[in-house]
Each structure stands twice: as structure tokens, then as C-alpha cells.
Amino acid sequence: MGWWSRESLGEILAEGLKKHPDKGFHVHSVVRPYSGTFADVEVVARRLAAGLRARGVGPGDVIAFQLPNWMEAAATFWASALLGAVTVPIVHFYGPKELGFILDNARPRVFITAERFGRMTYTPEPSAHVPIVGVVDRDFDDLLAAEPMPGVLEVDPAAPALIAYTSGTTRDPKGVIHTHQTLAFETRQLLSGYEPDRGRQLTALPVGHFIGMLGAFLFPLVEGTPADLCDEWDPTRVLALMNSDGVAIGGGPPYFVTSLLEHPEFTSDHLRRFGPIGLGGSTVPAAVTRRLTDLGLLVTRSYGSTEHPSVTGSLTTAPEDKRLLTDGRPRLGVEIRLTDDGEILSRGPDLCVGYTDASLTARAFDDEGWYHTGDIGIVDDDGYLTVTDRKSDIIIRGGENIAAAAVEDTLLTMPAIVEAVVVAAPDPRFGERAAAVLRLKPGHPMPSLDEVRQHFAAAGVARQKWPEELHEVDDFPRTPSGKVQKHRVRQHVAEVGRRSGMSIEQKASHA
Template sequence: MRHIPTDLVTRYEREGWWTRDTIGDLLTRGLDAAPETEFRVHSTVRPWSGTFGDVELVARRLAGGLRARGVGPGDVVVFQLPNWMEAAAVFWASAFLGATVVPVVHFYGRKELGHILGETKPKVFVCAEKFGRSEFDADLCADVPIVGVVGRDFDELLDAEPMDGTVPTDPSGPALIAFTSGTTRAPKGVVHSHQTLGCETRQLADRYPPDRGKQLTAAPVGHFIGMVNAFLIPVLDGTAINLTDVWDPARALALMKSDGLTVGGGATYFVTSLLDHPEFTSGHIPFMKYAGLGGSSVPAAVTTRLAALGIIVFRAYGSTEHPSITVSYYTAPEEKRLFTDGEAAPGVEIRLADDGEILSRGPDLCLGYTDMTLNELAFDDEGWYHTGDIGVLDEDGYLTITDRKADIIIRGGENIGALEVEEILLGLPGVAEAAAVAAPDSRLGEHVAAVLRLKPGHTMPTMDEVREHFDRAGVAKQKWPEELHRIDDFPRTASGKIQKFVVRQDIATLD
């Protein structure tokens, strides 16, 4: 893992950011305190209703079954599931066992999932038999010793007797590996310890408004923040868990009225898709009192629109590597909440390099990557994380993101590596050169725009041809281009590299 300076370790322990609790310890105390708390899955294909105690029983039976099969601290458990009860059971069971859990977003395709399984070499893999475009592929997990398929044989992993307590494990050791797409061709594995994950969970819980109501979680639990918001924070707070496995604005609006559920933010798409829906009325505003936005670019047009409706907007900035770099609290001045990405979170330090790149370090910063070569590029000997983002600080210490050095597109909170998209585009007949860049999206923040330079005598592919090509490549649909543009030649640096920032700026003028 990356080098963490001794003085930082001492400080985080002295100031209470890092404790001796494991994630299993945190869950056990929270579940013991509120066993009757509601747990519901709002789904058309796999609805479920029960309590924390009901789900904990499944989790502890699963922990018992896995322990009997030799799973314990140091072993890796991968799950690729929608926002279902079984996802919570797998996560909680892994925590009780002291195993390292690897959540995978349910829409990742064969290519991404195959890379993750090869990178982590899990002892256990749990997935859905079928959900949406995803379907169980026995060949992909042929080398995994223990496989459970929800909808087929998952229950066979459950022991008759639930496992008591937690298996002792080192709180500074790996608790979670979260995969995020970046500038490389394959997702990057980000390793968090019990201490960094526990710190992040407490950080988020402490800054949420106490009167936020019963939250509906639509963000995928296979994503870092979706998982924390769904399966950790409610247990710490003793508040109800309400999940939906497909984001349907009409269903969310109906649940506000029928069940009193609230939507409290996330990526801008979740909020704007509600406001833009024809069934949205002023009667829904009381169920959208707050909007904590982050995970993708947050246009000022969106924050001011929400504020005009009386919704209290507050923003945050972070990443899977460093989840809470800056925050603006719901009590902060409106100008800061609407137009900046917040101030340094408690315990976190930020500074700007000479070129404006944001450097951060803090008790919720990850241990590093599964690919050790990436650690040397992202972390320095003083413990600073080089984010790849460019920003400015105002006189009050509030940060505003102005540009991005890293070559990624953030669509609805999901990172998409431009290089991976470009390599697939180059497989299209007649494509000489390709650039994938972020294009503004009023719902999702950004989406993929493909800019192509063609070989002489070739015609531009149609959008249908591009979609079929990406489908055959087996990548997640979120990575498919949603705009196509042709260019005679790209703007370039003196060394011939494509100037992506110029392409992004000029994309609206391309034919």
C-alpha cells in the first residue's frame, strides 16, 4: 500500500478519526440498537420488506455458511448485485467475518467484471442470475471457489445457525476494495481500511441534516458512496433503509406521496430528473427539503434552480480514493453552498500545486491501489493525494473545481475512462483517430461525446452502428457515446498530443 507518514497516523489516532473498531464492530452495535428498523426494497422484479433484524439474520447465516467453508480475515468477497436485500446481507456478512468486500456496480459488463475478478482473486463471488442486461456468466467466475447466484442457489450458502459476534481483525487492514474507472483501460481498485471507511461513514453521518426524513437510495450499492449511504450510515443512525434497484422518477415521485420517502441528492441527475418529470408538482417539494450534491459536476444553473424552489442545496467534492475532501454544510451561507464545492472536511487538509492541481490528505484517504504502480503517480511521501483536478480557493477557504487534469468523464457520478472508450472507437471501420470527451448534460452532469477523424474515403458511422459495436465489446452501457462528431483534424500540442480541453470547449461547434 501507499506510504502513510507516521506523524499522520499518530495524529489521526490521537484526534479520534481512526479507532480500533472494525466495520463489523460498527454494524454489530448499530444493528443491536435498532433491530426493528424498517428495511424495504422497492422493486418490480425483487421487492422485499422487513427489518434490520431480518436482514441481519440472513447476513449472520451467510457468515456462518462462509466461515464453515473457510472464509475469514484476509479473504476477498466480491458481489455484483442491484440494490437488493441480498447485497446488504453479503456486505454485512463480509464485515462480520473480517473479510475484504468488493462491491461491483450491477451494470458493469463482461470486460470490467472479468478484470475485477482477475485483479482481486476472490474466494467468494455473489451475483444475480439476471438483471437488466446483466446475466450470470459461469465462465467468468470459473476460478472462484465459492459462487452464489441470487435467484438460483444463493440460499444454499446460508448456514442453519447464524454466526455470533465478529471475527477479530486488524482495523488498519483492508475492509473494502472499490473499483473506479479512470484514465487507464481497466477499472482501478481502491483499497480502504476499516479505519478510513469508518471515518468516512461517521463524517457523512455527522453532516447530514437531522430532519432529512426517510431517504430513498437509488445510487447503486456497487458504488462506494451508494453502498455507504445504503448499508452503513442508516445503521449508525438507526434510520430506515429504502432501496430502489432502477431509477424511475415517476415511481420515486409516487413513493414520496404514498410512503413519505425523501430524495436528498447525490449526482445532479437524481434531482433534476424529478423536477423535469411531468408528474412533479409543488406537493413534492416537502419531500425534497435538502439536496446534497456531488459525484459529478454541479452546474450553478442547477443549484440556483433548486434554491428558487426553496430546496436547501449543499455541495461536496471527493472521489473513491478520497471520498470527502471538501464539504459545504446545509447551514453554510447560501453563496458558498450554491457556487463552491465547500471547505476542507474535518481532519482533511488541502493545498494547491503551482499548476492549480488539488492535493489532499486526511483520515478517510484510501490505503492505495491494488495496482502498486498507480500509487507512485497518485501519492507522495508526505501523504498527499494528487487528485488530477484543478481548483481555486477563495479567501474563506472554500474550493471551486475549475478543470480536470485526469482524462475521465463523470456521468451521473460514475467515472468513465476516456482511453477505454477511445480504444473501442478505434475498432470501428474507417476511424483513424478518436477522442472521447465530456459533454454537458442537464440531467447527468456529463456524458460521453465521441469525436472522430476518419480515414480518406470513409463515411461517418451511425449512432446505431456505434452502439452495436460497443455492445459487442461487452462494456457497460453508461460508457457508450451519446454524441458523435466528425473533425478534419484535432487541435494539438507542439508534440502532437490532442488538446482535449480545446475539444471539450469547441464540441458544440463541430459538425
């Protein structure tokens, strides 16, 4: 249908580098800062490409990297694309177990990593079978040839370009395969919806997460905007950068925006540096979009996944209720439909071509090419989708389904609550009950179960949907994109129940 082009990622990169060599490339890091231009980083990338080419690496070979948001990560991704290789980004805080599984599954020819960053420390065992290993701060520079590799190696644009591993829940990570064509379309599609002259945007998502990688290393080249990266999410430092360097936050998972608004050093000057805010990558509560709108910000929501990055989204010109309360309409070229039980199925030009595990592909894709997302949603009369829950997040209480997201939205309208996660807890009578895990505003006491019940009653929520168990946390376990890892929250709630043996009211009082 004309959605795909014949360009490879390497050709797209080379064109962007040719057009915008003088754009700034900045890494805002305490441990490894960098300031240069696209042209400066291109020299490192082409020297790395030449060094790897001399070692026999070429089109179709797999190059994996586990690096923070550093210049060397950009050089590795660009070198891989110029070589026509398959890139495997790995989030920097994966431990030896997850790293070992990914390297065994992807079988890379090359693995680039760091000597040390935060809790990550290089150990040779997981990559012992990888022929070429480069460690930043140790021997990475040994891989760089004296002369940069010219040009771009030819590759079939329908061939794999990226394997992105999703965060595992009850099993090992899943390897999602994207081609040059699916990623090129994703890039064009997202950039077409961006506001012009957005200025310097700070990339906080880890580049080991594939949308973070594209946002940091591909989108700026195509758009012709500077690249600004931070390797650690520290709201205090980010607020300082907004003032000193003029960088802005364009959105992402809600946590990256709300953690700034909650910070005691946040001022009206910071607020003026926000442009339109696009929220996605995790559940977007209506209470958050309303709060941002009340502050004068223009907010949109979107929906996608590693498998299908951009399923739906709203334009900034859409009616306010659609922008704030729905996840938008299907994006260009994308189709969606709902099954009888409300599961969202999607297909389109940016949909992945499957998993490295053929059995997973067979389960997730049907014969007509529809991807079964595992998400539950509704579509209104105007074609706007609202994602209401994950299939796995439905709480079945006495045979009745309770959508966790709806309970979370009501909790977030309580003044003391910053973030709420609702999961199923075992119940001897009803099978399951709603357990609410709360992150509170500084200085606010934990609400009692009676206060929560009164709030839900005043909101007109059916009694069976009221939380029946409360827990407090300082923060939640999160994926690289800031999404709360609900399976770990469930484990925490279940473990508290096993340890305490308390009644529901006792648990709430104890919490």
C-alpha cells in the same frame, strides 16, 4: 491525531443492529421487492456468514458481489463485515470484460451475483477460478447455514476492508483500497453533517458503487434510520414512492434531482418532501444550484472521489454564495493544497491507502502522503474550494486553456438546455476546439450555433471560449453514480467528425 478508532466495520455494524433491530428495510423493486426489518436481514447475513465460515472463509479473505440494490446485497456486505473479510462491490451493469478483470485482480474466495437483472446475465466463465460462487435465484440459499453466526470475528482495524473499483476510462478499472479505519471515519464524518430527523431517504445509487453501498447498508445502522432502496432509477416510479411511502431524496449527483424536477408528473407536493439537498459525486453547475434555490430548497455542494470520499463540503449554515458557488471547505481532519498548475492535492483520515496496482499508487501519492487528484481548482480568501475542471477536461485552443466547466455553466443558462457537456474536438488550425453536447428540455428545438454565440456574447464570455461545434443527445453515458462518462462523449464527438467530414457550421446545422 485521534481521528481513527479501534473499531472494525463488523463491530460498528453489530452495534447498529443491536440498537436498531426494528427499523424498516425496504427494497422498492418491480422484480425483487422486499419489506422487513434490520433484524430480518441480519438473520440472513449471519446465516450467510456461518455458511461461509464453515467453508473456510474468514478475516482478510476477499468477498466480491455484483448485485442490484437488493436485500441479498445487504446480507452479503453485512456477512463480509462480520467475518472481517475484504468486500469488493461491483456495479451490476459491468459486463464480462470488466467483471473478469476485477475478479482476476481481487482474487476473491467468494463471489455473489444474480441470475439476471436488466442487461446483466450470469455466465460462469469470468468467475470460474473463484472457489465459492452463489447466484441469487439459483443457489444463493445453499450457502446459508441453518444457524446464524454469533458475534464478530476479530480483525485489525488498519487492515483492508474494501476494494472499490473505479470506472475505467482509457484503461482497466483501478482497485482502490480502504481500511476499516478510513471507512469508519468517513461514516462518522458524513453523518455528523446530516440534519437530524431526516426521515426515510431513498438510496438510488447502485450499491455496487462503494458510496452507494455505505449509504444503503452502513449509514442507516449508525444513524438509526430506515433503509429504502430502489434497484432502477425511474423518475415516474420514484415520484410515486415519494407520495405513497413518504421517502425523500437527499441529493447525490445532480442528475438524480434534476430528472425529477423535469418530469411532467412533478408537483408542489413532491417539492415539499425535499429536505436539504447535498449535491456532489459529479460536476455541480451553478445554474442547477441556483434553480433549486429559486424553488425554495436549501442546497449545499461537496467534493470527493472513490480515493478520497469527503474532501470538502459546506454546512447548511454557510453563506448562500459559498453553498451554491463553491464546493466547500476542507472536511474534518482533511488538508488540501494546490500545485502551481492548480491541481488539487489532498490528504486526511478518510483517504484510501493506495491501489491494488502499486505502480498506480506510486504515481498518485507523493512521499508526504498527498494524493494528486487530477482535478483543477481555486481556493478563495475564506478557504472555500471550487473545482473548476479535470486536467483531462481542459481544452487547449491555440495554446490557451479553456475550462470545460465554465463553458458548460454558461450553456446551462439557456432556457432550452437541461444538461451540457463540453469536450475537446480536433481542430486543424488551433489543435482543439470546444464541442458542446446538449440534452434539451422536451419540446424545445436545438439552438443554432449563431444563437449560442449571441448568448455567450451577451454573457460577456471571451470569444475564444465560445462553443464551435454542437451535438444533441437524448441522454449521456453515465457511471453508476450518475456522472457523465466524458471519455465516451469525446469518442462520440470524434466519431461524428470522422464520419461526416463536415465543416463546423455544417455539423451544427446537421445536429
